[in-house]
Amino acid sequence: MKILVLGSGGREHAIIRALMNDPAVEEIHAAPGNAGIGGDVPVHAVSETDPDAVVQLTQQLAADLVVVGPEAPLAAGVTDALRAAGIATFGPSQQAARLESSKAFAKEIMSDAGVPTASARVATTAEEAAAALDEFGAPYVVKDDGLAAGKGVVVTEDRAEALAHAQSCFDGGSQVVIEEFLDGPEVSLFVIADGTDAVALQPAQDFKRIFDGDVGPNTGGMGAYTPLDWLPDGFVDEVLDTVARPVLEQMVQRGTPFNGVLYCGLAVTARGVRVIEFNTRFGDPETQAVLAQLRSPLGQLLHAAATSELNGYPALEWEPGYAVDVVVAAAGYPGTPRKGDEITGLDEVQAPVLHAGTVLGEHGTYLSAGGRLLAVVGQGETLAAAREQAYAGVATLSLDGGQWRTDIGLKAERGDIQIPGEEQA
Secondary structure, rough: OEEEEEEEEEEHHHHHHHHOOOOOOOOOEEOOHHHHHOOOOOOOOOOOHHHHHHHHHHHHOOOOOOOOOOOHHHHHHHHHHHOOOOOOOOOOOOOOOOOHOHHHHHHHHHHHHHHOOOOOOOOOOOOHHHHHHHHHHHHHHHHHHHOOOOOEEEEEEOHHHHHHHHHHHHHOOOOEEOOOOOOOOOOEEEEEEEEEEEEEOOOOEEOOEEEEEEEEEEOOOOOEEEEOOOOOOOOHHHHHHHHHHHHHHHHHHHHEEEEEEEEEEEEOOOOEEEEEEEEOOOEEEEEEEEHHHOOHHHHHHHHHHOOOOOOOOOOOOOOEEEEEEEEEEEEEOOOOOOOOOEEEEEEOOOOOOOEEOEEEHHOOOOOOOOEEEEEEEEEOOHHHHHHHHHHHHHHHHHOOOOOOOOOHHHHHHHHHOOOOOHHHH
């Protein structure tokens, strides 16, 4: 099987590394890729959001499957163009991808499907936003309705800050979704869907804020770990039954079946599981940890989903133990990141390094070229061992102004994660 992976981030590098372990995958290409991906597979300077160019490249390569990594190609209709050309494609249609590209649409689907989620109001003016904030009270949750690369959500006790974020979204031509705050720890669950059937991967938890202790502005994600020992038994089956399958059924009823990854962002609250949001692709940086633990062949799984053959698919197998990935970001992130800084020590890291915002400099050096630059993935029999390996790798690197969190997975390692209501149980 020959596969083309679209995208240029750490998520795509993780997907490619996992595909390289599938004996059925003979050849992998990436477009446009990044400096690290280019060291593993051939890369092509084709825009991932140009439907015609992607179709042309796929046909030139005679690829058997296209795997869409990020959200932008989905919103641009690339998957529709590929399917119209008769090409097996892993990723939802432009219409189905509205589950991510419009939070208001996602709320509508959840309401119709009876999926548990936070109460919400859609606001298009400052007056409507103020009324919704007052209705729900603090902490205030304000979300840009459109795509914002993981940074369009503000959660704050400061009403003025919440209103200012809403106004910035209005100024950008978007509306906002204002929600009640959900207590409880967050969980990311990737559900592989073929339109009607679904297979869940192992749950993970990511860390959105830039600084230790979940302080500072939101980022695209500073690290993740898997599995989550603190989840109740039967958690994954519950999410499949109460969230994923009802949504998939609702999408079929609307004539827009969902094929790809339904990323369920969840809160485990005192009232049970609640959906925070949906994404319609693998999450970054959770993918780096989750796929490190996947023992089943990824290429065969994604091809089965793309060709509506998940019914009766064998149960997935996982490596024992844990995986932790720690993201290293550039100076200035999540504001304007500084570019052109050299990253050294990569050859000495005794753990997988997955690249994101890097480019090749002179003499084969790697330079910063984005916000989140790379992730070091640690694995071990215990969560502590996986954390130790990841952070040993990060400590080996040298980057002027580099940023990373030191507490990825630490609360779980210490047993400090509490599901609301458990203490009374």
